Amino acid sequence: MGARALVVAPALVAAVGGSIVMSQPASAATTWAELRQCESGGNYTVNTGNGYYGAYQFALSTWQSLGYTGLPSGASPATQDEAALSLAVRSGFGQWPICGQGMGADQLAADASSSGAGSASPSSPSDSTGTRRLVVRQSAESLLDAPDSTLFTTGLIHQVRSDVRAWQLQMNALGYKILIDGRYGPQSAFAAGLLQGSKGLRVDGICGPRTRAATFA
Missing domain, CATH: 1.10.530.10 (Lysozyme)
Incomplete structure (x- = not known):
């Protein structure tokens, strides 16, 4: 885009x-x-x-x-x-x-x-x-329902999660200055996209296992 x-x-x-x-x-x-x-x-x-x-x-x-x-x-x-x-x-x-x-x-x-x-x-x-x-959306929703899900999308913006907060803290440590509130919203998704671009990953703003691994590498 x-x-x-x-x-x-x-x-x-x-x-x-x-x-x-x-x-x-x-x-x-x-x-x-x-x-x-x-x-x-x-x-x-x-x-x-x-x-x-x-x-x-x-x-x-x-x-x-x-x-x-x-x-x-x-x-x-x-x-x-x-x-x-x-x-x-x-x-x-x-x-x-x-x-x-x-x-x-x-x-x-x-x-x-x-x-x-x-x-x-x-x-x-x-x-x-x-x-x-429809299948992709339903799959994402089912993953978000799982308490141990590692897939972060902006669908989590209304939830405060410790795993999101930990990811935000690490992103800040890497120089991505985003709000640390445990909510995965547009700001977090944008930062994830920047990280993905720098690591040669698919740039989609969705923080899945590969993006999380790149964050904590």
Whole structure:
């Protein structure tokens, strides 16, 4: 994902009644509905030709990095919601540098981004990756339920864990200055991604056995 994957211009462009209009961004969003409204006027099908698509104004490269095909503006609302949540979990709300400034960790819960405007069927032929994503998500959830799990994802942000705290302490000792609170949130995931990049591991911000081993090596 490029650093400017979802950088939004100071003025938003929206398609209204077949014409292009300019509007200043609303105040920073605090909910997913407000984020969609700020980014695109809540229009899941918007494609103004500016290189960004759909309700969340995805860059195509960002969309593809999340495992999706086609144009974001052609995907169902449920699929776009799922992708936006996945992006926020992976990289934080800085991906929407203007509209996302008011978004916080409470918006990273499962299905928090759902608009109720449609559903994505994992077995639908129009979404060939749906089944894979569902299996991965279910596998991650089952691992998180295990008390001795070594898989850290931002799904743990609402838990205070001694093993996460120990990892954060070691990361600080390595020079990654993150908050030591026992909660694995976007800041910890970002630091994990930096460590993974420096160690030649897959950069995904998920702290599994290999990343933990690299941390304590």
